Amino acid sequence: MSAVTEHKSVLDSCRRLEREGWRVTWVGVQPDGIIDLDALRAAVDDRTILVSVMLANNEIGVVQPMAEIAAIARAHGALLHTDAAQAAGKIPVDVDALGLDLLSLTGHKYYGPKGAGALYVRRRKPILQLACQIDGGGHENGLRSGTLNVPGIAGLGMAAEICRLEMADESARLAALRDRLLSGLRKHLDGIRVNGCMSSRLPHNLHVSFDEVEGEALLMALGDLAVSTGSACSSGSQEPSHVLKAIGAVGDRAGASIRFGSSR
Numbered sequence: 001m002s003a004v005t006e007h008k009s010v011l012d013s014c015r016r017l018e019r020e021g022w023r024v025t026w027v028g029v030q031p032d033g034i035i036d037l038d039a040l041r042a043a044v045d046d047r048t049i050l051v052s053v054m055l056a057n058n059e060i061g062v063v064q065p066m067a068e069i070a071a072i073a074r075a076h077g078a079l080l081h082t083d084a085a086q087a088a089g090k091i092p093v094d095v096d097a098l099g100l101d102l103l104s105l106t107g108h109k110y111y112g113p114k115g116a117g118a119l120y121v122r123r124r125k126p127i128l129q130l131a132c133q134i135d136g137g138g139h140e141n142g143l144r145s146g147t148l149n150v151p152g153i154a155g156l157g158m159a160a161e162i163c164r165l166e167m168a169d170e171s172a173r174l175a176a177l178r179d180r181l182l183s184g185l186r187k188h189l190d191g192i193r194v195n196g197c198m199s200s201r202l203p204h205n206l207h208v209s210f211d212e213v214e215g216e217a218l219l220m221a222l223g224d225l226a227v228s229t230g231s232a233c234s235s236g237s238q239e240p241s242h243v244l245k246a247i248g249a250v251g252d253r254a255g256a257s258i259r260f261g262s263s264r
């Protein structure tokens with residue numbers, strides 16, 4: 001079971017499983033981008049092996065109620081995975097408090113080097129044993145063979161350490177910048193609409209729609225601001241993203257939607 005607003009890395013993996021004969025149930029989100037918990041309750045049953053819901057969305061920054069999702073999964077004996085690529089280093093992530101069995105992250109989303117990620121696998125209650133992902137020498141306890149990318153791994157760890165030390169201050173600073181940007185936009189422009197829940201959201205993310213404005217024209221007018229109308233992983237596409245479609249931000253509203261991210 002997974003959610004319709006997942007990143008392509010999860011969507012495409014689930015689609016592959018479907019092609020191999022597994023049944024994947026897709027759960028929708030509310031207009032604020034939060035997963036529909038009633039639909040999730042209805043979708044998960046005792047045949048569900050795995051629930052995979054992202055912790056924070058890469059476009060609209062919405063943070064999902066993971067502990068509630070975990071309770072639903074646990075009630076049916078299903079394992080819970082989260083894609084924490086956007087959340088790690090930005091908000092506190094505690095695998096026990098959130099009830100997670102598996103968590104994946106990527107270092108470059110929190111200022112680490114590209115090309116290295118991590119998968120947390122619960123070792124107790126329950127003991128999880130993963131199948132081998134890559135053959136060829138038995139590295140990483142036989143899970144993923146191949147010589148390790150030591151600079152990438154060390155960089156991922158160092159970046160995590162820096163985030164651990166600075167996250168509290170940094171998040172408050174980025175949220176203040178984000179909020180200042182939003183109030184500035186609202187002060188000077190009509191027809192501003194925030195996409196995604198504002199109260200359960202990454203501190204640095206602002207995703208807004210500009211009514212009756214054309215997206216590409218808006219981008220051009222923004223000059224040297226580094227922003228994007230689509231998702232970075234699906235750029236070049238003129239179609240509104242699957243996330244914007246899922247929250248009903250379609251038509252003109254999706255065309256002139258921009259994600260602003262405040263950062264170091």
Ligand SMILES: *Cc1c(COP(=O)(O)O)cnc(C)c1O
Pocket residue numbers: 007009054056057058083084085086106107109115117
């Ligand atoms: C960036 C991202 C990924 C993919 O990670 P890469 O290491 O860039 O392939 C997966 N999920 C989310 C939510 C992301 O933001």
